Amino acid sequence: MILRGTVFSNILGKxxxxxxxxxxxxxxxxxxxxxxxxxxxxxxxxxxxxxxMLPVYAREGRTIFILPxxxxxxxxxxxxxPRYFTYLVEELPQLCKAVFQISARREDTAILGASxxxxxxxxxxxxxxxxxxxxxxxxxxxxFLKDGLAEQQKPGGKQAFIEQYGEQLYLDFLAIFGEELxxxxxxxxxxxxxxxxxxxxxxxxxxxxxxxxxxxxSHAQFRKEMEPLGFDFQYEEWPGGHDFFFFDHSLxxxxxxxxx
Numbered sequence: 001m002i003l004r005g006t007v008f009s010n011i012l013g014k015x016x017x018x019x020x021x022x023x024x025x026x027x028x029x030x031x032x033x034x035x036x037x038x039x040x041x042x043x044x045x046x047x048x049x050x051x052x053m054l055p056v057y058a059r060e061g062r063t064i065f066i067l068p069x070x071x072x073x074x075x076x077x078x079x080x081x082p083r084y085f086t087y088l089v090e091e092l093p094q095l096c097k098a099v100f101q102i103s104a105r106r107e108d109t110a111i112l113g114a115s116x117x118x119x120x121x122x123x124x125x126x127x128x129x130x131x132x133x134x135x136x137x138x139x140x141x142x143x144f145l146k147d148g149l150a151e152q153q154k155p156g157g158k159q160a161f162i163e164q165y166g167e168q169l170y171l172d173f174l175a176i177f178g179e180e181l182x183x184x185x186x187x188x189x190x191x192x193x194x195x196x197x198x199x200x201x202x203x204x205x206x207x208x209x210x211x212x213x214x215x216x217x218s219h220a221q222f223r224k225e226m227e228p229l230g231f232d233f234q235y236e237e238w239p240g241g242h243d244f245f246f247f248d249h250s251l252x253x254x255x256x257x258x259x260x
Contacts, residue, residue, distance in 0.1 A: 001026055002055055004046060007095055011087040017045035017069035020100070024059040030101025031108070033063040035134075035260050036088070037251075038075065038113030038120045041141070041169070045069035052248040063110075063260040066096055072172045074142065075120030076187070079178040088120070089128050106201070110134035110258055114247040116141050118207075119189065125203040126192035135203045136254035138247050139210065143218045145188055149173070149181045190225055197229045204232040206257050208250040210240030 003020040023032070037054070039047045045067045048054050058065055070084045077083040096102055103109065111132045113121035118140030125135035142148060152161045152173070162170050173181060185191045196202050205226075209219040216237070223235045236253070240246035254260070 002049060004049075009087050009091055009095075011091045012082045012084070014082075016087075019045045019049055019067040020096075021049060021055055021058045021065040021067070022100075023061050023063070026064075031103035032101055033061075033108040033110070033260060034066060034096070034100075034102040035063050035110040035112055036066045036068065036092070036121075036124075038070065038088075038111070038117030039067070040113075040115035040117050041072055041172075043117075048251075051244040052251055054251065057252055057255050061255070061260055063255075064096075064100055064102055066092070068092055070120065072116075072168075074116055074172075074176055075123060076176050078176045079182075080175045085123070085127075089124055089131065093131075106131055106133040108133070110136065110254075110260060112136035112138075112251065112254055114138040114140075114250070115242065119143070119145075122189040122205070123187075123192065125205070126189055126196065127186065129196055129199065129201045129203055132203050134258045134260075135205045136250070136258070137205065137207045138250035138254075139213050139215055139242050140207065140219070141215065143189060143215070143222045146183045149177065149183050152181055190222065193226060193229055193231065196231075202231050204258070205234070206254050207233075207235045208246075208253070209235075209237050210242065210246045211237055212240060213242045213246070215242065 001022040006015040007018050009016050037048050048067055073084040075084055077085045109132050111121045111124050118137035119142045121135050122137045125132040151157050209216050226233050
């Protein structure tokens with residue numbers, strides 16, 4: 001079953017898009033596992049259904065997939081914009097649990113995403129390890145956000161960033177982080193992971209990146225940084241770029257790895 005529509009969010013102060021994908025034999029007698037599946041920078045709540053085989057993968061499982069809309073927010077509480085992070089980790093789960101028979105156990109809760117959504121999935125899972133037991137991050141953006149923001153503040157950094165990524169993304173960053181592009185530890189996924197190094201409850205993390213993806217070097221470095229932190233962490237890389245051919249294959253592998 002695929003449900004597409006909107007919900008009113010008190011946190012966002014507006015209607016916001018949402019897509020739900022359920023197993024094919026959805027019946028009473030749950031609870032079901034739940035996976036929050038996050039879109040990338042240019043996507044929306046329907047992108048994973050439109051561009052991947054998600055409905056086929058979900059058909060035979062016991063997992064309800066929740067696909068929210070977060071615009072171009074990087075799943076953050078924006079300096080000049082809506083509080084998408086708070087909506088995603090607090091309000092959205094409450095809304096969904098009120099309608100569907102979704103398990104409240106962290107062991108039954110996953111958060112997954114690609115590109116901007118990969119960053120969002122890591123940020124949410126590492127910020128709320130008591131809430132998410134599984135995290136899948138595919139071709140993730142901003143694995144070293146602090147370095148990226150610092151580069152933009154150097155002489156000529158703004159123009160170099162715009163030439164590489166476009167003016168719209170620069171404007172997005174101003175809206176998210178403010179005109180001074182202020183960095184905070186809670187934005188940095190590696191910093192969040194280090195805070196959990198000695199904690200018992202850590203999310204299991206599955207990361208992927210294509211060998212031809214522009215983000216591949218940052219993934220290789222991130223894997224090295226994660227190795228001593230004591231996570232159930234797996235990284236896989238195979239030929240591929242930054243596109244839904246690769247994202248779809250990653251999603252299929254994550255579903256299999258986590259038993260979703």
